[in-house]
Amino acid sequence: MHLHDLTIKKFHDGLLKKEFSALEMTQSFFDWIEKRDxxxxxxxxxxxxxxxxxAEETDLKIAKNMPVSMMAGVPMAIKDNLLIEGxxxxxxxxxxxxxxxxxxxxxxKKLKSAGAxxxxxxxxxEFAMGSSTENxxxxxxxxxxxxxxxxxxxxxxxxxxxxxHMAVAALGSDTGxxxxxxxxxxxxxxxxxxxxxxxxFGVIAMASSLDQIGPFTKTVEDSAILFKEILGQDGLDSxxxxxxxxxxxxxxxxxxxxxLKVGIPEEYFVEGLDKEVAEKVDEAIKAIQSxxxxxxxxxxxxxxxxxxxxxxxxxxxxSSNLERFDGIRYGTRQKAENLLELxxxxxxxxxxxESKRRILLGTFVLSSGYYDAYYAKxxxxxxxxxxxxxxxxKDVDVILTPVTPTLPFKIGEKTSDPLSMYLSDxxxxxxxxxxxxxxxxxxxxxxxxxxxxxxxxxxxxSKDLPVGFQLIGKPWREADILGIGQYYEKLSR
Amino acid sequence: MLTKKxxxxxxxxxxxxLKEGEEQKLQKDLGAILDYFQELxxxxxxxxxxxxxxxxxxxxxxxxxxxxxxKVKSQNGVEAFPETKNGYLKVPPVF
Numbered sequence: 029m030h031l032h033d034l035t036i037k038k039f040h041d042g043l044l045k046k047e048f049s050a051l052e053m054t055q056s057f058f059d060w061i062e063k064r065d066x067x068x069x070x071x072x073x074x075x076x077x078x079x080x081x082x083a084e085e086t087d088l089k090i091a092k093n094m095p096v097s098m099m100a101g102v103p104m105a106i107k108d109n110l111l112i113e114g115x116x117x118x119x120x121x122x123x124x125x126x127x128x129x130x131x132x133x134x135x136x137k138k139l140k141s142a143g144a145x146x147x148x149x150x151x152x153x154e155f156a157m158g159s160s161t162e163n164x165x166x167x168x169x170x171x172x173x174x175x176x177x178x179x180x181x182x183x184x185x186x187x188x189x190x191x192x193h194m195a196v197a198a199l200g201s202d203t204g205x206x207x208x209x210x211x212x213x214x215x216x217x218x219x220x221x222x223x224x225x226x227x228x229f230g231v232i233a234m235a236s237s238l239d240q241i242g243p244f245t246k247t248v249e250d251s252a253i254l255f256k257e258i259l260g261q262d263g264l265d266s267x268x269x270x271x272x273x274x275x276x277x278x279x280x281x282x283x284x285x286x287x288l289k290v291g292i293p294e295e296y297f298v299e300g301l302d303k304e305v306a307e308k309v310d311e312a313i314k315a316i317q318s319x320x321x322x323x324x325x326x327x328x329x330x331x332x333x334x335x336x337x338x339x340x341x342x343x344x345x346x347s348s349n350l351e352r353f354d355g356i357r358y359g360t361r362q363k364a365e366n367l368l369e370l371x372x373x374x375x376x377x378x379x380x381x382e383s384k385r386r387i388l389l390g391t392f393v394l395s396s397g398y399y400d401a402y403y404a405k406x407x408x409x410x411x412x413x414x415x416x417x418x419x420x421x422k423d424v425d426v427i428l429t430p431v432t433p434t435l436p437f438k439i440g441e442k443t444s445d446p447l448s449m450y451l452s453d454x455x456x457x458x459x460x461x462x463x464x465x466x467x468x469x470x471x472x473x474x475x476x477x478x479x480x481x482x483x484x485x486x487x488x489x490s491k492d493l494p495v496g497f498q499l500i501g502k503p504w505r506e507a508d509i510l511g512i513g514q515y516y517e518k519l520s521r
Numbered sequence: 522m523l524t525k526k527x528x529x530x531x532x533x534x535x536x537x538x539l540k541e542g543e544e545q546k547l548q549k550d551l552g553a554i555l556d557y558f559q560e561l562x563x564x565x566x567x568x569x570x571x572x573x574x575x576x577x578x579x580x581x582x583x584x585x586x587x588x589x590x591x592k593v594k595s596q597n598g599v600e601a602f603p604e605t606k607n608g609y610l611k612v613p614p615v616f
Contacts, residue, residue: 113597130597223575237575263583267576336558347535354536356612361603367615368536376538381546384537388528389551391535402558407571409564414572446550447557463575 031060032193036250039196040098043090050083050090050101054145057103061147061194069169070179070189072108073116074148079103082145089143098253100143105195107186108149109156109232110241112136115146119232120164121154123359123378133230134265135199135241135258142257147195150185154380155350156206156234158182159452162443163382170439171213173492177436180210180452183244187214190244197254198244203234204338205431205456207242208468212431212496215470217251217513218244220456222503223463224269226255227262235345236267238338238460248469248513252277255506271504280511282319288508290316291326291424296455302434308471308495309430312516316428319515324424328416333409334458339450340393340406341461346383347390353378385446414462421502426509429455431468431496459500466500467509469516523552 034053042048058076065071086101106112109119111129113136118124132140139146153163161169161184169184171177172192179188183200187210190198200207202220211218219242226241233239243254256277261270276284292313297306317323355361355374362377364370379387393402420427432452442449459466471494499509528548532539539547604611 127601130601224578237573263588266582267574267578269576269578330564333561333564336561339554340558340561355603357598357603357610358601359603364613366613370613371536372538375536376540379537381543384543385547385550387535387537388531388547389554391531392523392527392551392555395531395534404571405561405564405566407573408566408569409561411569411572412564412566447553460575 031056034193034196035246036098036102036197036253037247039102040100043086043096043101046090050086050145051080053101054079054083054103054147057147057194064192064194067170067175068172068188068192068194069167070105070150070185070192070194071148072118072120072151072166072185075112075115075146078115079145079147082140082143086143086145097142097257099139099257101145102196103145103147104139105148105150105186105189105198106136106146107152107183107198107200109152109201110136110199111230111232112146112149116149117232118166119155120152120166121353121378121380121383122165123353123355123374125165126360127358131230134227134262136230138258150183150189150198152185153182154383155232155346156182156201156203157346157382157386159205159209159449160437160442161185161210162439163380165380168439171436173215173494174436176438177493178213178439180213180432180436182206184210186244187211187216187218190214190216190246196246197250199241199258200244201231201234201239201241202460203238204342204460205453207244208431208456208466208496208498209453211244211468212470212494213436215494215496216244216246217248217470218242218468219251219255219506219510220459220466221255221259221506222271222465224267225259225271225465225504225506227260227265227268229262229264233349235342236349237345238342248467248510248517251467252510252514255510273507276507277510280507280514282515285511285515286320288425288512289322289324289423290512291324291420291427293326293328293331293420293427293429295328295331296429300433300451301430304435305430305433305495309497312471312497313428315519316512316516319512319519321512326420326424326427328420328458330409330412330416331458334413334461335450335454337406337409337413338457338461339389340402341410343386343390344394344403345390346386347394350383350387382446410461413458417458417462417464425502425505426512427500429498429500431455431498435493435495455498464500464503465506465509466498467513468496468498469513471495471497523548523555
């Protein structure tokens, strides 16, 4: 079996049928990474020793005919802001260059006991702050579909690893789109679960009222499998919730899916949305309509304020979460005469430009005299944005939008202008502000034949670049968005 | 607009030393971002309660007892310290 054919489902079936062993597969993945990652640059560090041991454990169970989980032996990539005991966790920051994690994140603990194999840690924007993975202190990751373009961010390494078959699945984190946007840019499936669905114990915190951990996979079916494995309440994360996810998550019934109403918010199809993206999203809408679902126009009037709202609340939380990186307890320590000088020198040398920008911005909006005009105001606007969704969800069950306004942009295209970079997340940010689940699904063309080939000739530049659409669900209704996605996937295959 | 003095004050609060070339760029970038935020002024938020977290659900509290689940080997944490003396974290003098 070729690595590029592998999904979690196929891996599991092949493993049980003894078509291959977990160890063989792990080694094949490392061989392929050796070749391909020179170009893509998805991994920051590899984890050969532990990976081999994890694979051998699964093979032993298979040999003894013991029951194994769906994730057993599955070679995975893990974003470098998630802690795996004994492995580096740099969050792509110089300030954590020499840091080794002292414990497992809860999601890692769960996946370890399910038998998953961790191939390595993936590149990201420093502390998950960015939309292109260019803010990594260590390396640039390239879009596997076009090496001159960005993979998106901040979980760009995880998205690129799955897209270039250097892992069967991956984990990332999503604060304003950091799973969904790179998934769309790299042509894979990315799920941002409901706030509280997945424990965040052991993720290097960025903005705690927005962060969620979620899966990157090649199929929506895989997304449901991996999500099911990592979800659940955790005593170590007091925002995690014991939600009831039934059978429907993995085995959605078409008769139920058909009854769902899909809302199309007019505010997401406005100026600034690339024509090519709009056309593709329209294809996805038609495909979903063809499944028998009702499509309805809706309005989310406060959408236009989401970016400002987010860029006040998120940096405020960043400025407090990143206080701990001061050179005292971990990381690289600069020489200093006294404590204050140590803090300042460490933070000067350790943080990259975007981290500094956001820390200072957050410090500003929380500072005396500006708190009410910025931070308190943004929290009120956040409620208005959430209420937009509450109202819409009285009429419809899911909301369909584009994931990104543009196709993957060129490396270096937006690095000098932070605001233009921030705008690439306008369609994903409202979801985090409202705490909702959303999935990014690659759009596959249903129309085949010479006509399409001719039409594409004129757009040589972007002909192979992926485009995604986003399905936003009600809180705790991942089953709806993943259910529609699973049937969409069958349709377009 | 963010003055040079404002920026220096923020950097002091955030405990970040700024380098010469950095200051101008930060002033310009932060200024542009703060200008962008002005659009929020036009939003009517009279009688709107602030949304203070990612969920409306109540925080979960538990008994203050050590659970075997939360046990982290303390030695691992100590090993991560940049400087130690006799197993304790070493820091430079406060003054």
